[in-house]
Amino acid sequence: MKETLRKGWCPGALRPMMARDGLLVRLRISGGRLGADKARALAALAEFYGNGLFDLSARANLQMRGIGESNLAPLLDALADLDLLDDDPAGEAVRNVIASPLAGLGGGLDIGPLVAALEARLTRDPALHALPGKFGFLIDDGSDPSLAGVPADVRFDAVREDTSWRFWIGLGGTRDHAEPLGFCAPGEIVEAANWIGRTFLTLAEKTHPRVRRMEGLIERLGRYQTARAFGGDGGAPRLPYSGAILNPPPVGLTGADGYPALGIAAPFGRFDHHMLRVAANIADESGNGELRLTPWRCLLLPDVRVIPPDHGLGAVGFILDPSDARLRIAACVGQAGCEHASTPTHADAEALWGVVSHFEGAAIAIHVSGCQKGCAKASRTPITLVGRDGLYDLVENGRASDIPVKRDLDLDSAHAAIVALRRRV
Ligand code: SF4
Numbered sequence: 491m492k493e494t495l496r497k498g499w500c501p502g503a504l505r506p507m508m509a510r511d512g513l514l515v516r517l518r519i520s521g522g523r524l525g526a527d528k529a530r531a532l533a534a535l536a537e538f539y540g541n542g543l544f545d546l547s548a549r550a551n552l553q554m555r556g557i558g559e560s561n562l563a564p565l566l567d568a569l570a571d572l573d574l575l576d577d578d579p580a581g582e583a584v585r586n587v588i589a590s591p592l593a594g595l596g597g598g599l600d601i602g603p604l605v606a607a608l609e610a611r612l613t614r615d616p617a618l619h620a621l622p623g624k625f626g627f628l629i630d631d632g633s634d635p636s637l638a639g640v641p642a643d644v645r646f647d648a649v650r651e652d653t654s655w656r657f658w659i660g661l662g663g664t665r666d667h668a669e670p671l672g673f674c675a676p677g678e679i680v681e682a683a684n685w686i687g688r689t690f691l692t693l694a695e696k697t698h699p700r701v702r703r704m705e706g707l708i709e710r711l712g713r714y715q716t717a718r719a720f721g722g723d724g725g726a727p728r729l730p731y732s733g734a735i736l737n738p739p740p741v742g743l744t745g746a747d748g749y750p751a752l753g754i755a756a757p758f759g760r761f762d763h764h765m766l767r768v769a770a771n772i773a774d775e776s777g778n779g780e781l782r783l784t785p786w787r788c789l790l791l792p793d794v795r796v797i798p799p800d801h802g803l804g805a806v807g808f809i810l811d812p813s814d815a816r817l818r819i820a821a822c823v824g825q826a827g828c829e830h831a832s833t834p835t836h837a838d839a840e841a842l843w844g845v846v847s848h849f850e851g852a853a854i855a856i857h858v859s860g861c862q863k864g865c866a867k868a869s870r871t872p873i874t875l876v877g878r879d880g881l882y883d884l885v886e887n888g889r890a891s892d893i894p895v896k897r898d899l900d901l902d903s904a905h906a907a908i909v910a911l912r913r914r915v
């Protein structure tokens with residue numbers, strides 16, 4: 491058992507991580523597709539074996555929190571019965587594939603079989619098990635809501651050409667910032683991913699210190715050399731600018747690509763077993779019986795065309811208003827659940843909602859991070875508050891690990907500093 495209780499690990503279910511509030515069990519739900527029955531079963535397991543809380547991560551993974559050590563074995567048995575457990579920890583750790591949340595519902599190319607094939611290759615090929623735990627792939631089906639603004643180490647973005655589809659391959663970042671490598675046919679995705687993964691491992695091995703992410707490799711090699719190293723010529727075309735980084739999350743009733751869905755957001759990605767049951771019941775009663783997990787800290791309930799009366803979603807804590815200021819703030823679990831944090835990040839993020847109105851042109855305006863690791867948001871944000879010794883350092887237009895422009899701010903000082911910085915702009 492002790493081998494599984496790793497601190498600082500990029501956790502899974504078979505290798506959970508000990509956090510301040512107990513074991514954290516991360517479920518990589520294939521394709522982000524969760525049936526309502528399974529969601530209710532997970533709610534019951536979270537209540538029985540854990541503290542009843544879930545976090546939806548920036549990679550659309552579902553994290554069960556507060557699992558007691560003696561509860562881990564029966565929980566894993568129950569997850570296996572639900573077909574939510576991988577065969578082994580090494581394969582689970584690298585099965586990092588983000589898929590379009592409404593895939594397979596008619597809006598774009600049906601990428602379900604491609605996602606399954608890529609996941610199977612990652613889990614069954616021991617050579618790929620050497621990929622770093624945070625190294626991730628993304629497959630966008632070409633429909634809305636688009637994953638263009640979601641970063642990935644290796645991305646495949648579907649592009650329709652007359653009656654056929656092909657995939658644009660990008661390395662390291664969002665669609666607008668990734669290094670283009672060219673195009674491949676849908677049937678070539680798995681081999682392309684395999685080639686890129688193996689090449690990354692070879693190149694990473696040669697760097698000192700060994701890089702863990704594609705963006706780090708690009709920073710070291712340069713864009714042109716990176717493209718060349720991966721078989722490109724440095725001249726592959728970019729896709730037209732999407733501006734997706736500016737898009738708000740799909741919350742409320744959406745009719746993207748003519749396919750209706752209801753987006754319900756959990757404040758900072760946190761919800762409890764009761765909320766999950768309510769969402770599952772709405773999915774059954776008014777939708778297609780599925781919940782789709784998204785990387786935007788919200789769930790999509792496909793086929794819900796009208797918000798049912800007495801739905802109870804707002805009453806239990808879900809956000810249904812796309813203009814809710816909390817949607818524009820990212821925050822990690824903070825002091826309540828992580829030993830690296832010294833600040834109550836969720837409460838502090840709630841208190842900052844008023845300053846969000848000072849920002850225009852960014853879906854996420856503020857990132858409140860418990861430490862420099864920046865788990866809640868890996869990409870740049872206009873303002874990042876980084877907790878340290880009970881206070882915050884402030885990074886402008888950067889990541890949690892970047893050099894701050896102000897240090898040692900309490901919440902009131904941080905609030906005032908953000909307002910002053912925005913006035914200056
Ligand atoms: S960013 Fe937050 S959740 Fe991640 S290690 Fe730091 S304090 Fe913990």
